[in-house]
Amino acid sequence: MAIMKCDGLWLTRGNTPVLADFSLEIQEKSITAIIGANGSGKSTIVSVLAGDLIPDSGSVKLFDKEIDHFGLSELATIRSVVLQHQNFWLGYTVREVIEMGQDAPSLARVDQVMRELGIEKIAGQSVLTLSGGQAQRVSIARALVRDTAIYLFDEPFSSQDRESRQVLIDIFQGLKESGKTVVIVAHLADSDLGWCDHIIEKLA
Amino acid sequence: MKRIYLLASSLPLLLLLALSIGATEVDAVWATIFSFDFTSSTLDNQIIWQIRAPRVIAAVLIGAILGIAGTLSQAATNNPLADPALLGTTAGAAAGVVIGVAFNLVSLGSFAAVVAATIGAMLATLFTFWLARSALQLIIMGIAVSAILTALVGVAISLIDRPDLRSISFWSLGSLALIAPSDLLALFAIAVVVLLIALTLSRELDLLxxxxxxxxxxxxxxxxxxxxxxxxxSVAIAASVSTVGTIAFLALAAPHIARFIVGPRHRTLLIAAAVIGAVILLLADTGARSIAPPQDLPIGILVAILAAPLLILTLKKGQMQWR
Structure with a gap:
């Protein structure tokens, strides 16, 4: 069953169409990879699926209901989002950043998620001292502590080494096994996506 | 946080010290201070308790208010450059008072002037808020709104030739000599309310x-x-601008210095920035009164001398990164 459905999306930035009659279905309890070249608009799709960006026309449905009919807090209980870039400018600790604004059930999962992502040792470290890969895993941790039906990840592997990549793949598969829907955006050149159930190519 | 408590507990000592220093030599200065006799009409007593004391207390309150307002503006815009002068708030407060006085709605030094400043500050800040399409744009829009309002205040003062509007320099270069003792209670109440609201917002400011x-x-x-x-x-800045004019730089510097000492968590940062702001403004004003008596040096000069090196030092030693 399709948990999310985009139909005939149009979006222009200036004079450039980013989305031109774009349609897509995300199947429930599966892992979908959206791949595309640089500038093909694959990150835009994540923003649209997250409800951050409203296209010029077309429909985006979540559970058969238009996504802009959901309130912010309702949306937050349904989907978790990890964007590609997370800028930290203040020296909070890793644990503080993961815990910021989270509800009690999410807070209870923080230690476990940090262990799974291999960042438990840097829990007390300032986020300003992290490597790109560590910072990315901190952002991913913020999403993973939340118990939602859908998880959206924009280029989660972009700063990860082979080992961390495998850890993330195992986590994504674990999410699917526990009945979650996972959407990842990956670069066109990523040749190792055999573990995904569906691959959608976003042409420029 | 310990260091901030230490600094905060030094405030009473600094207050007493500030009371003892001034343009006029007071003979039995400590005896007069420790008499805590606010009503006696001897000259010494009047100098300490009716001239210096309101000013010293105002320095602490306004310093704290500016520290809190600066922290709020940096957090709300997610920008280490932000201060209330860059959001249009300060110019809005000045415009509010000038318009109020020009139309005979309020008189300077009254509580009504604080209200007029608050309305001006809120309208200007909301206008900036409404214009900007992103957190970064808030700053540039704020600068533009500020420029327009500052120009309007200048024109208004030139056109309406009234002594009670004060000079343009009052609105751009504040002075604690202008404090009216009747303002102190309102300033205190506003400082407390602003701090409490900011503290309840502290987790959200972290998240932002x-x-x-x-x-x-x-x-x-x-x-x-x-x-x-x-x-x-807006309320914080209105209280400060309508009573003592514009004091530049402190609202920008205090949060950075405080962040260096206590870290970024807003719950402690807000308190620390208030304490830092209070200490710096108290020291600056004491200097302004006593360095070249009987001249009263512009407070901005002293604030800059004290706060700018501290700001540079904390930024050099701190770990904050610029995007």
Whole structure:
């Protein structure tokens, strides 16, 4: 069953169409990879699926209901989002950043998620001292502590080494096994996506 | 945080010290201070308790208010450059008072002037807020709004030739000599209320540092957090501008210095910035009164001399990164 459905999306930035009659279905309890070249608009799709960006026309449905009919807090209980870039400018600790604004059930999962992502040792470290890969895993941790039906990840592997990549793949598969829907955006050149159930190519 | 408590507990000592220093030599200065006799009409007593004391207390209150307002503006815009002067708030407060006085609605030094300043500050800040399409744009829009309002104040003062509007320099270069003792209670109340509101918002301000998207993704509205912060800092700035004019730089510097000492968590940062602001303004004003008597040096000069090296030092030693 399709948990999310985009139909005939149009979006222009200036004079450039980013989305031109774009349609897509995300199947429930599966892992979908959206791949595309640089500038093909694959990150835009994540923003649209997250409800951050409203296209010029077309429909985006979540559970058969238009996504802009959901309130912010309702949306937050349904989907978790990890964007590609997370800028930290203040020296909070890793644990503080993961815990910021989270509800009690999410807070209870923080230690476990940090262990799974291999960042438990840097829990007390300032986020300003992290490597790109560590910072990315901190952002991913913020999403993973939340118990939602859908998880959206924009280029989660972009700063990860082979080992961390495998850890993330195992986590994504674990999410699917526990009945979650996972959407990842990956670069066109990523040749190792055999573990995904569906691959959608976003042409420029 | 310990260091801030230490600094805060030094405040009473600094207050007493500030009372003992001034342009006029007071003979039995400590005896007069420790008499705590506010009503005696001897000259010494009047100098200490009726001239110096209101000013010293005002320095602490306004320093704290500016520290809190600066922290709120940096947090709300997610920008280390932000201060209330860059958001249009300060110019809005000045415009509010000038318009109020020009139309005979309020008189300077009255509580009504604080209200007029608050209305001006809020309208200007909301206008900036409404114009800007992103957190970064808030600053540039704020500068533009500020420029327009500052120009309007200048024109108004030139056109309406009234002594009670004070000079243009009053609105651009504040002075604590202008404090009216009747303002102190209102200043105190506003400092407390502003701090309490800011503290209840502290977790949300932490969250806002992750960016608007991160806030939205967990179901909060970043604009709502920003709006509360803006309204609160408008009240704070209005209180300060309407009583002593514009004091530049402190609202920008105090949060950075405080962040270096206690870290970024807003719960402690707000308190620390208030204490730092209070200490710096108290020292600056004491210097302004006593360095070249009987001249009263512009407070901005002393604030800059004290706060700028501290700001440079903390930024050099701190770990904050610039995007």
């Amino acid at each position: 540092s992750l960016g608007d998207n991160a806030v939205r993704h967990i179901g909060r509205d970043p604009q709502r957090i920003r709006l509360i912060a803006f309204l609160t800092l």
